[in-house]
Amino acid sequence: MSVYGDDFNFFIPTPPGWISDEKQVEMIRPILHLAPDAYKRLPDNDWQKKPKALLEAIFKNIDSIEFQVDRENVWNVWKEIGGSVISFHILGNRLIKFLDESSVTLTEEVEKNPQNINLGKSPY
Numbered sequence: 001m002s003v004y005g006d007d008f009n010f011f012i013p014t015p016p017g018w019i020s021d022e023k024q025v026e027m028i029r030p031i032l033h034l035a036p037d038a039y040k041r042l043p044d045n046d047w048q049k050k051p052k053a054l055l056e057a058i059f060k061n062i063d064s065i066e067f068q069v070d071r072e073n074v075w076n077v078w079k080e081i082g083g084s085v086i087s088f089h090i091l092g093n094r095l096i097k098f099l100d101e102s103s104v105t106l107t108e109e110v111e112k113n114p115q116n117i118n119l120g121k122s123p124y
Contacts, residue, residue, distance in 0.1 A: 014080070014081055014082050019080065019081060021051075024051050024052065024081055025051050027077050027080060027081065028051045028054060028055050028077055028081070030073065031055075031058055031070070031073050031074050031077055032054060032058075034058050034065055034070055034074060035054050035057055035058050036057055036058075036061050036064075039054060039057050052081065052083055055077060055078065055081060055083055056083040056084055058074055059074055059078045059083065059085070060085075060086045062074055062075075063094055
């Protein structure tokens with residue numbers, strides 16, 4: 001939990017030395033192109049350009065990654081290396097946004113194709 005504010009998140013790293021620094025860099029390299037643009041413009045010696053910090057930045061913005069295969073690649077690296085996840089209020093907002101947007105899509109499809117909707121046999 002942060003000192004100032006109500007945000008709360010989990011920090012789930014791998015134990016020190018479990019995966020060597022060289023191996024982590026090798027694992028992260030294929031997904032570096034998915035880092036947010038702001039991180040790409042940072043000076044090379046900035047702490048936010050360290051591999052684990054970049055991995056967290058990519059993971060925290062996973063919802064903005066266009067292709068499923070890229071999201072899966074990020075997840076595969078993340079589940080091995082770990083780090084700090086987004087706070088629950090951000091996750092909750094993303095979930096509500098997904099439910100809201102998918103409800104609109106679902107409603108449109110039901111209205112276009114009501115003959116394809118089968119909710120099972122009615123007990124009445």
